[in-house]
Amino acid sequence: MSKSIRAFAPATVANVCCGFDILGFSVDAPGDEVVLTLKDEMGIVITSIEGDDGRLPKEALKNTAGVAVDSFLRSIGSNQGVEIELIKNLPLGSGMGSSAASGVAALVAINQLFGNPYTREQMIPFAMEAERIACGAAHADNVAPSLLGGFVLIRDYNPLDIVKIPVAKGLFCTLIHPHLELKTADSRRVLKPTVSLKEAIIQSGNIAGLMIGLMKPDYSLISRSLKDVIAEPIRSVFIPGFDLIRESVKAAGGLGCGISGSGPTIFCLSGIESIAHQAGEIVKQHFDKHQLQSDVFVSEINYEGAKIL
Numbered sequence: 001m002s003k004s005i006r007a008f009a010p011a012t013v014a015n016v017c018c019g020f021d022i023l024g025f026s027v028d029a030p031g032d033e034v035v036l037t038l039k040d041e042m043g044i045v046i047t048s049i050e051g052d053d054g055r056l057p058k059e060a061l062k063n064t065a066g067v068a069v070d071s072f073l074r075s076i077g078s079n080q081g082v083e084i085e086l087i088k089n090l091p092l093g094s095g096m097g098s099s100a101a102s103g104v105a106a107l108v109a110i111n112q113l114f115g116n117p118y119t120r121e122q123m124i125p126f127a128m129e130a131e132r133i134a135c136g137a138a139h140a141d142n143v144a145p146s147l148l149g150g151f152v153l154i155r156d157y158n159p160l161d162i163v164k165i166p167v168a169k170g171l172f173c174t175l176i177h178p179h180l181e182l183k184t185a186d187s188r189r190v191l192k193p194t195v196s197l198k199e200a201i202i203q204s205g206n207i208a209g210l211m212i213g214l215m216k217p218d219y220s221l222i223s224r225s226l227k228d229v230i231a232e233p234i235r236s237v238f239i240p241g242f243d244l245i246r247e248s249v250k251a252a253g254g255l256g257c258g259i260s261g262s263g264p265t266i267f268c269l270s271g272i273e274s275i276a277h278q279a280g281e282i283v284k285q286h287f288d289k290h291q292l293q294s295d296v297f298v299s300e301i302n303y304e305g306a307k308i309l
């Protein structure tokens with residue numbers, strides 16, 4: 001058993017417009033890193049966190065990396081002592097799956113240190129526990145794609161039924177992160193508790209269309225299906241000029257765009273890399289006009305999920 005290990009877990013786009021809480025995918029970069037070291041004394045200790053400006057809790061059971069390791073150790077009945085160093089490359093409250101990536105990187109590392117007793121699928125519930133600490137809801141649409149890679153459907157939560165979607169390679173994702181912060185718990189609180197029959201019908205059509213479009217692949221069908229009538233109409237009020245962003249990205253040849261997870265990051269999907277870069281420029285300029293600085297990341301879809309470095 002190695003004593004110390006470093007792992008990386010990628011950023012994720014949850015919801016992908018029409019798949020609220022049931023669909024997500026991961027990108028190659030950016031992502032969070034964790035260094036885990038086994039120690040002789042009992043207890044989980046977070047020794048350092050880089051890149052969070054001192055804002056994340058160092059108390060292990062309040063931090064997603066610590067909670068993920070704790071859930072893992074309890075499941076195997078171990079009281080092994082562990083030190084965690086967390087390197088946050090993902091901005092907090094960004095909608096890029098920041099809390100999930102820290103938990104997933106820690107899980108992949110501890111699993112490796114213990115000789116991989118669990119498959120990636122089996123670790124999803126541990127990572128979901130960490131999400132519950134972060135935002136009050138144990139949703140899986142960030143942790144599952146960060147662990148498994150690719151596009152992932154959470155067909156059911158009870159019992160958990162995770163389906164990896166066979167997606168043809170060739171899609172590019174642009175993430176544009178405006179320097180605004182939205183807490184997932186707050187972005188969830190504003191949603192309506194019920195949906196109308198009309199909304200359910202539209203949403204079902206789009207999610208089915210998106211699944212088929214991704215698998216064929218049929219870029220026109222993907223483009224027509226990237227619509228959300230449940231969360232985005234409510235959450236988009238937090239993002240200045242959201243409708244204009246959508247129109248401009250499509251006009252430039254992007255397949256479509258939406259709010260990444262609970263926002264405020266915008267994701268765009270494109271079938272051509274140069275368009276993915278152009279979409280990033282368009283959205284960045286849009287935010288500039290609203291006096292909002294933003295960071296742009298262009299990446300292929302990630303197909304492997306978190307990895308040991």
Ligand code: HSE
Binds near residue numbers: 021022188261
């Ligand atoms: N599905 C979750 C939400 C993702 O939209 O609230 C949070 O990143």
